[in-house]
Amino acid sequence: MNHTAELIMEKHHDPVGARIGMWLFLFTELLLFGGLFLLYAIYLHNHPEDFHYGSSHLNQFVGALNTIILLTSSLTMVLSVAMLQRRKENLAVLFLVLTFLLGAFFLLNKYFEWSAKISHGLYPGSDVLLSRSYGEVLFFGLYYVMTGLHALHVLIGMVVMLFLLRFVTKKRAKVAALLPADLEQFQGKRLYLADEQGRRIWESEPLGDSVREVAVVVDGVRTKEHWKANVIKFENAGLYWHLVDIIWIFLFPLFYLIAM
Amino acid sequence: MANGVVEGIAIDRSFWEERSRYRGILSWILSTDHKRIGILYLSSMIVFFLVAVGIGVLMRLEMISPGETIVSAQTYNQLFTLHGMIMIFLFIIPGIPAVFGNFFLPLQIGAKDVAFPRLNLLSWWLYMLGACLALLSLFVGNGPADTGWTFYAPYSIRTGTNVTIAVIAGFILGFSSILTGLNFLTTIHRLRAPGMKWFRMPLFVWSLYATGWIQILATPILGITLALIVVERVLGVGIFDPAKGGDPVLYQHLFWIYSHPAVYIMVLPAMGVISEIIPTFVRRTIFGYKMIAFSSMAIAFVGYLVWGHHMYTSGISDTSRMAFSFLTFLVAIPSAVKVFNWLATMYKGSIDFQPPFLYGISFMFLFTIGGLTGLILGALATDIHVHDTYFVVAHFHYTMFGGAGFIFFAALHYWGPKMFGRMYNKKLSYYAWGLLFVGFNTLYMSMFILGYKGMPRRYYYYLPEFHNLQVSATVGSWILVAGILLMFGNLIYGFWKGEKASQNPWGGTTLEWQVATPPPLENFHKIPVVETEPYDHRHKFREVK
Numbered sequence: 001m002n003h004t005a006e007l008i009m010e011k012h013h014d015p016v017g018a019r020i021g022m023w024l025f026l027f028t029e030l031l032l033f034g035g036l037f038l039l040y041a042i043y044l045h046n047h048p049e050d051f052h053y054g055s056s057h058l059n060q061f062v063g064a065l066n067t068i069i070l071l072t073s074s075l076t077m078v079l080s081v082a083m084l085q086r087r088k089e090n091l092a093v094l095f096l097v098l099t100f101l102l103g104a105f106f107l108l109n110k111y112f113e114w115s116a117k118i119s120h121g122l123y124p125g126s127d128v129l130l131s132r133s134y135g136e137v138l139f140f141g142l143y144y145v146m147t148g149l150h151a152l153h154v155l156i157g158m159v160v161m162l163f164l165l166r167f168v169t170k171k172r173a174k175v176a177a178l179l180p181a182d183l184e185q186f187q188g189k190r191l192y193l194a195d196e197q198g199r200r201i202w203e204s205e206p207l208g209d210s211v212r213e214v215a216v217v218v219d220g221v222r223t224k225e226h227w228k229a230n231v232i233k234f235e236n237a238g239l240y241w242h243l244v245d246i247i248w249i250f251l252f253p254l255f256y257l258i259a260m
Numbered sequence: 261m262a263n264g265v266v267e268g269i270a271i272d273r274s275f276w277e278e279r280s281r282y283r284g285i286l287s288w289i290l291s292t293d294h295k296r297i298g299i300l301y302l303s304s305m306i307v308f309f310l311v312a313v314g315i316g317v318l319m320r321l322e323m324i325s326p327g328e329t330i331v332s333a334q335t336y337n338q339l340f341t342l343h344g345m346i347m348i349f350l351f352i353i354p355g356i357p358a359v360f361g362n363f364f365l366p367l368q369i370g371a372k373d374v375a376f377p378r379l380n381l382l383s384w385w386l387y388m389l390g391a392c393l394a395l396l397s398l399f400v401g402n403g404p405a406d407t408g409w410t411f412y413a414p415y416s417i418r419t420g421t422n423v424t425i426a427v428i429a430g431f432i433l434g435f436s437s438i439l440t441g442l443n444f445l446t447t448i449h450r451l452r453a454p455g456m457k458w459f460r461m462p463l464f465v466w467s468l469y470a471t472g473w474i475q476i477l478a479t480p481i482l483g484i485t486l487a488l489i490v491v492e493r494v495l496g497v498g499i500f501d502p503a504k505g506g507d508p509v510l511y512q513h514l515f516w517i518y519s520h521p522a523v524y525i526m527v528l529p530a531m532g533v534i535s536e537i538i539p540t541f542v543r544r545t546i547f548g549y550k551m552i553a554f555s556s557m558a559i560a561f562v563g564y565l566v567w568g569h570h571m572y573t574s575g576i577s578d579t580s581r582m583a584f585s586f587l588t589f590l591v592a593i594p595s596a597v598k599v600f601n602w603l604a605t606m607y608k609g610s611i612d613f614q615p616p617f618l619y620g621i622s623f624m625f626l627f628t629i630g631g632l633t634g635l636i637l638g639a640l641a642t643d644i645h646v647h648d649t650y651f652v653v654a655h656f657h658y659t660m661f662g663g664a665g666f667i668f669f670a671a672l673h674y675w676g677p678k679m680f681g682r683m684y685n686k687k688l689s690y691y692a693w694g695l696l697f698v699g700f701n702t703l704y705m706s707m708f709i710l711g712y713k714g715m716p717r718r719y720y721y722y723l724p725e726f727h728n729l730q731v732s733a734t735v736g737s738w739i740l741v742a743g744i745l746l747m748f749g750n751l752i753y754g755f756w757k758g759e760k761a762s763q764n765p766w767g768g769t770t771l772e773w774q775v776a777t778p779p780p781l782e783n784f785h786k787i788p789v790v791e792t793e794p795y796d797h798r799h800k801f802r803e804v805k
Contacts, residue, residue, distance in 0.1 A: 017375045017450040024442045024476055031480035035514055039499060042510060125496035134505025141497035141504075145488070184279065212281045 015232050022236040026243050029153075033247055036146050040254060043138045050135020054143070055259035057122065062113050063256035066106050067248065073102035074245045081238045084231055089168055089222070092234070096161055096168075099241070103158045110151050114144075143255055150251060153244045160237050168230050173223040177215035183207065186214075274681065274778040292377035295779060298363030299679065300384050305351055305359060306748065308391065312346035313744060315339050320703075320737040323730050326722050333720040337406035338421070340718055342398075344409030345426065349433045350391055352664050353522060356529035357475075358387070358440055360671050361468050363679060365444060367772035367779060368462045370453025370788045375446040379439055386436035393429035397422040408718060410519070413500035413511040417492045424493050427486045434479045434486070437525070441475025444468050453771070455790035462770045462794040463552055467532025470556040474521045474528070474563070482518035485511065509574050516567035524563040526660055527627075528556055530667035531598055534620045537674055538602050539795040540768045541617035542609025546795050548601040555594035562591045572643050581640055588638035595631055599624060614766060615689040619670035622697055626662025630655055633708070648718075651711025654704045662700060669696075672751055677761035681778040684754025692750060695743030702736030770794050 044051050080095035117140075121128030124141055178186075191204040191214065207214075275295045280287045288296055319339050322329045331339065362380065366373055374380050398404050405426040407416045416423050448469050452461070461469075488511075491497055498504025500511040539546045546552065568576060568584030602624060611617070633655045636642045646652065677683050706729045711717075715726050722730065764773040771790075775783060 014375070014450055017446050020449055021376060021379075021442055021446045024445055025438075028438050028442075028476055028480045031477060032484050035481050035484035035517075038514070039510060042507075047505075124498070130504070137498050137504050138506065141499050141506075144495075145491060145497060145499070149487075212279075 015228075015235075018232045018236060019239075022239050026239060029240075029243055029247075033146075033149070036142070036149070037250070040142050040146070043135070043142065044258075047133070047135025047138065050133050051139045052259050054136045054139030055255060055257075057117075058143070058256050058259075059113060059116070060256050060260065062109055063252055066109050067252050069102050069106045069109070070245050070248050073099045073106070074242055076102065077238050077241045081231075081234045084168070084227075084234050087227060089227075093165065093168060096164060100158055100161045100165075103154050103161070106154055107151060110147065146251055147255070150244070150247055153247070157237070157241050157244050160240065164230075164233060164237055167233060170226075171220050171222055173218050173221055173226050174215050175218055175223065177213060179213070183211060183214065273780060274776065275781050276681070276778055278781045290381070292373070292381050293781065294362050294366050294373050294377065294380060295679070297380050297384050298359050298361075301354065301358040301362060301387070302679075304388065304391070305355065308346050308350040310744075310748075312343050312351065313741060315343040315346070317737055317741050319343060320734040322720075323722070324734045326724065326727065334406060336720050337408075337718070338404045341405050341408055341426075345394060345405075345430070347660075348409055348522075348526075349430055350387075350394070352526045352660055352668075353437060354387060354433075354440070355526065355664060355668055356533060356671060357444065357468055357471055357525075358383075359668075360464075360533065360675060361440070361444060361471075361529060364675060364772050365447060365465060365468055366451070367775065367783055368465050368770050369448065369451060369456055370771050370784060370790065371447065371451035372783050372787075374443050375450055376443050380443055383436040383439040383443070386432050386439070390429045390431075390433035390436060393425055393432065397425040397429065400425070410515060411486070411489055412515075413489065413492070413506075413508045414502060416489055417501055424490055427489050431483055431486045431490075434483045437475050438479045438483075441472040441479075445472040445476065448472070453784075453787050453790055459550065459553070460790055460793055461553075463535035463546065463549070463556075464529070464532035466553040467528045467535070467556050470560040471525055471528045474525050474560050478518045478521035478525075478564070481514055482522075485514040485518070488514075509571070509576070512571050512574055513567070516570045517564075520567040520570065521560075521563050523656075523659070524559055526664045528559060530623065530664040531556065533667050533671045533674070534602065534623055535598075536768070536770065537616050537620040537670060538605050539797070540674075540766050541612045541614055541620075542606050543612070543767070543797045544605055544609040544795075545793065545797060546601070547604035547607075548597075549793065549795075551597055552601050555597045558594040559591060562587060562594070566591055566638075569638050569643070572640060573647050585638055585640050589635065592631065592635060592638075599628060599631075615684075615686055615693065616670050616674035616766070618690065618693050619666055619673055622693070623663055623666045623670065626658050626666060626700070630658030630660075630662055634659065646711055648716055649711035650707040650715045650717055653717045654707035654711060657704045657707070662704070666696075669747060674766065675772075676751060676755055677765050678772060678777055678779070680755035681761055682755050682758040683761045683765065684751050684758055688750040689747060692743050692747035695739055695746060697743075699736050699738070699740030699743050703733050703740055704736070706730075706733035706736060767797075769796055 076095045076098040080092045080099060083089075083095060084092035117123065122140055123129065124144055129137055129140055186207055187209065188206050190206055192200045193202040194200050275293055278287075278291075278293065278296075280291060282290050288300060291297065318331065319336065322331050322336055322339075362374070365371075401422045402420045404421060405411070405416075405419070405423045406421045407419060407423060411423065411427060411430075416427075448461070448465060488497075488499055492500055496504075498506045500506045500508050502508060535546060535552055566584055566588045568580055569588045572581055572584075633651070637646065637652060637655055673684070673689060710726055710729045710733070713726065713729075715722055715729075761777050763775075763777050765777075766773075771788060772779070774788065
């Protein structure tokens with residue numbers, strides 16, 4: 001029976017493979033933003049003065065604050081991963097929650113910042129904006145698209161953290177299982193549980209065709225397998241969060257600082 | 261006893277009879293088995309392919325006489341957009357990797373599955389979601405997009421048709437393609453059987469490796485470009501809108517930065533499949549293994565830098581046009597390296613003209629025509645003459661349909677018996693090939709001449725002097741479609757009711773022929789140890805009748 005249990009388990013643990021997959025995914029994210037950075041570079045080249053003027057409308061203080069928030073959140077993310085690697089699950093949860101809150105704080109600032117711009121009539125397609133020069137229209141267009149896509153990534157990162165939280169707090173493990181393919185030969189047979197004297201304390205109905213899995217599930221424990229799988233998930237989520245951070249590191253000067 | 265159970269799974273039961281947590285249709289659409297996912301892709305893809313073929317036949321029928329024949333001009337625009345979108349995004353881009361790559365990559369490298377089986381299933385789901393959205397765009401609002409499959413701005417921003425939904429569908433399909441590429445790359449890096457060094461991998465695996473890199477590095481650019489079209493349509497940001505200072509030519513750049521490498525996503529796996537088929541049917545090892553492998557990587561790399569040849573008439577500078585033209589000629593070199601290596605493989609081989617081989621070498625013939633006419637298009641002076649004419653249409657049908665499409669059929673004939681465990685009627689598949697080949701050349705050779713004489717693509721009306729050739733193209737499309745229907749009819753009947761196929765019907769030497777037909781759930785009872793190069797035919801001739 002151990003054999004079959006191994007059979008379902010063996011697929012999962014290849015930390016190197018998981019990391020390769022994640023890095024490849026991060027490449028695709030870089031290229032996704034890369035297209036936008038390319039557009040930014042070309043339009044900055046075509047309208048340097050307008051971009052300068054547009055940038056002076058942005059609030060450098062809020063931008064800097066958000067930069068600090070995101071950088072700090074990267075630190076707490078690293079700490080969370082490091083704690084989990086040392087099997088300090090509770091501290092890992094604490095830092096994960098902190099990271100989540102910092103992400104939320106970032107989005108809150110973004111919300112106020114955007115609302116202020118929109119209340120001044122600076123949003124795509126508005127009459128105020130369209131009466132300005134081409135360069136400014138493009139600057140604010142790119143501002144909303146790029147910081148918007150970045151904010152979407154922050155949001156996705158936070159959803160990922162909620163999943164991590166669920167994985168790391170789950171205390172239930174499947175330690176052995178009979179796969180459906182093997183169950184066939186036990187059809188019509190019964191399962192029972194016996195105590196140390198061999199008395200049957202519980203007996204199942206005969207196994208019919210509708211039974212698809214027989215498993216032993218243990219409550220209240222965290223197995224080593226479970227922990228290993230979580231470490232991989234945390235590391236990969238951490239990589240993603242740092243990517244989101246790095247993209248912001250480039251967005252901040254390109255939009256907020258070029259007028260200074 | 262426990263051991264016996266494990267053996268029972270691996271040896272006796274094929275993946276068709278696999279018992280999982282779910283039953284009925286759920287045991288397919290929720291299965292993470294790479295073989296079942298391959299079959300899912302295959303069945304959905306054939307449906308989309310036949311729909312797009314039907315649209316193509318309608319378009320040809322419309323062009324049989326000048327002016328309105330069966331549909332209005334607006335409908336004609338929507339038909340060619342749909343034909344292009346379905347053929348490109350739903351059939352030929354995912355095509356060979358998603359069907360045959362999924363099914364045979366793990367088998368060929370001696371693995372039990374791909375690296376991320378659940379991600380693999382997710383990419384099929386995304387594929388179906390994208391397909392459903394594309395379908396939805398037919399029935400809501402102002403009908404399907406009429407922009408052509410390229411969605412060029414600013415028209416795609418202004419038109420009232422359902423561009424938004426179609427473009428979102430394209431975005432989702434792109435995501436599905438990225439996930440497949442990512443999965444295959446990781447699988448090839450991590451799950452090769454012991455002894456399977458990089459240069460012992462079958463060449464199909466090499467081509468999937470090169471394709472995976474293009475999928476990962478090019479598709480996100482399409483993603484952001486299509487997303488920007490949606491943003492333009494919904495919010496009116498102005499990035500590609502000249503009325504607001506944007507530059508539509510930048511849209512073309514971004515679009516082709518993906519869509520040119522995408523043609524290599526379509527054709528590289530096909531080149532991999534033929535590198536499998538030729539050694540098997542000539543009973544020789546492949547000539548120039550390393551050169552074929554490297555040329556796949558070279559095509560993937562250089563193919564990145566040639567997108568500008570789609571834009572010679574868009575007003576880009578002469579310097580960049582010359583650079584793009586030079587790079588376009590450069591990319592012909594690795595392609596030619598492959599063709600000559602395949603030819604050299606056949607030299608003095610004992611050639612066995614089985615159906616897969618026949619379909620395979622017609623690829624070489626058709627693709628060579630497509631490739632050489634590509635050079636005419638890649639040269640600046642001649643391109644200006646034939647730009648945006650039927651010549652271009654004929655060129656990419658020779659490379660995509662004559663290339664990747666024919667190889668898709670060849671792969672069905674080659675690996676189909678392995679996948680379904682049954683053999684088709686070979687005689688009928690020869691007849692079907694005859695119809696396909698004659699119909700194909702009648703249709704697209706007429707288009708070459710039409711284009712050379714100046715018939716622009718996507719036009720609804722045409723001058724009377726083009727009439728004869730338009731008629732011959734349309735007649736060609738009927739012969740072609742008869743061939744397609746006969747071929748699929750024969751294959752479907754064969755795979756359903758045909759006689760049982762043996763474990764190695766063609767005498768192939770790669771690992772997929774060493775497992776049962778159809779393969780068992782876990783592929784290999786014991787992971788094989790690889791000791792020789794993939795196409796070692798020295799000891800094989802005894803086994804083959």
